[in-house]
Amino acid sequence: MTRLKAFFGRRGAASDKTKRRRKHLRPTDVVATAALGPRTRLVRTGLSALGIAIGIAALVAMQGIPASVQAEIRAEMDRQGANLLVVHPGSTDMYGSEPPIPLPASAPAMIARIAPVEGVLARRDLDQVGVYRSALIPEGQSGGITASVAEGDLMRTLRVGLAEGKWFDQAASGLPTVVLANGAARRLGVGVGARIWIAQRWWAVIGVLDRIELAQEMDSTAFLAPDFTAELYPDTEIASIYVASAPGRSAAVRQVIPATANPEQPNGVSVTQLSDLFSASMMVDKMFQTLSLGLGGLALLIGGIGIANTMVVAVMERRGEVGLRRAIGARTGQIAVQFVLEAAFIGLIGGLLGLGLGAYATFIFTAATHSAFAMPLWVLPAAPVVSIAIGAIAGLYPALKAARLSPTEALRAI
């Protein structure tokens, strides 16, 4: 019969015209309608988005900066050998007033038997022995070079190679030969083939090591031939044992080392790990991150309140528009959705802005500290999602207020 009757009548009665018509807005129309308000008032939109942007930027930067720092720390730890444990003679007295208990001579061999241990190096220091360029150098002017004996696989344990020459073999070990650490060779100004003066006799330099990155305290050491030195100084105690364990197993190895190295007095064995320091710095980062998370959250809350405020004002200003939209057929739900989406849209702008700002801040930080740029990937979707959610929540009350306006009320107000 007629359009309206067909529309509200039974389905079968619907005319061609009503069939063609849909009650729902198309998604593109919904988005375009919601974007209209923010587009119309760019400055206000920008300013209300700024609060969210700052919050998101703070959170993004706080994800990015510690991530970059941690990446840097991990790289550093890899360089430094996270798996390297150093065993020292320890004191049974926790205040360290008792003299340290010497490590048993059997300790290196015992430790080498622990399954995940890949390399063991025992170092004995000859504290009284000076190392000289020649016999003419006065006693005492040894240039801070330590004479030590390294037993075990130095190159594997400390991941160091030879700059020139060779390491001790069976023959060289029994002769007055010496291998210089890189720093020691530079200080002495000698290379392979030279002779240096140690313990009132000449020693032949048979090798020079690369820089020992993992144990830089050993970089100015002259390593004396083990067998030959053992005859000269039979009672030298073990100063330290370096233990390289399989990746990720150092904690397990660390637990069993004391009882293995010195079964009678496991308390007298002190084990340190080079990565201990980094764990501490990471803990500080964690606290820093938690604090920043709180501050970022606060900024987001304030940003959300800013959006709510903007939307309340927008609804008051645009009562006429609400009235018009109701008059041309918008349902209450469609009005509510429009304003919620508007607020979400402002939030999204803030979120994207904040993501950019935060990433930029992280980039600046990493560039300034020469660290690697790292950003957890989940931040990319999380920033817009969080900001859209905050915007939508902030817009809920103003949107409901707008939707509850009766058309006549809304049109009356100007």
Place this chain on the structure above:
Amino acid sequence: MTMGHLALRGVSKVYPGNPPLYALKEVSLDIDRGEFVGVVGPSGSGKTTLLSLMGLLDKPTAGEVWLDGVNVAALSEAARSQARSDQIGFVFQQFYLLPALTARDNVAVGMLYQGLGAAERRRRADAALDRVGLTPRAGHRPGQLSGGEQQRVAIARAIAGEPAVVFADEPTGALDQASGRVVMDCLRSANDAGTTVVVITHDLALADQMGRQIHMLDGEASE
């Protein structure tokens, strides 16, 4: 008794308060398809309330409002919204154009809730702008248009969706005489094309130009 395309039966509207305001008192009237009706009366006589009820913007306190054989007063809010979008066009004294949109887009917004596609809305908007003689201004924003032109955009918006009835509430109220005349011409040509037009005005001279007059006084209607 036959019923008009738009019919009111014993419609009252009371606004609660102390004392309650009787804006409409048992008004009954029929408006047929294609009529050009003027509703005249002094301020506060109930003209706008009558328009709100006939235009499905509000529900009567008592009585029935029939549009096209359906008692719309009994419909749900959502159904009345849909009926407004499909059946009714509005022209207001303050135009209510969206300042960020061009004339064409403002006209197209009028059909937004009919569920038409954007291209179809734009096509119809262009046709409606042509009918009010504003094709050259289609790309202008409201701020770049005169008051009379803005009201003609609003008329185009009201008629673009091909409604059965257009309600105009003081359409010339904010305009000078010359602009007002052009606006009335636009409404008249819409009426000539078959649309029922109901104009609310307090201007008796304006009402004289219309085919039929309904006089409002203290919430009661007379002819």
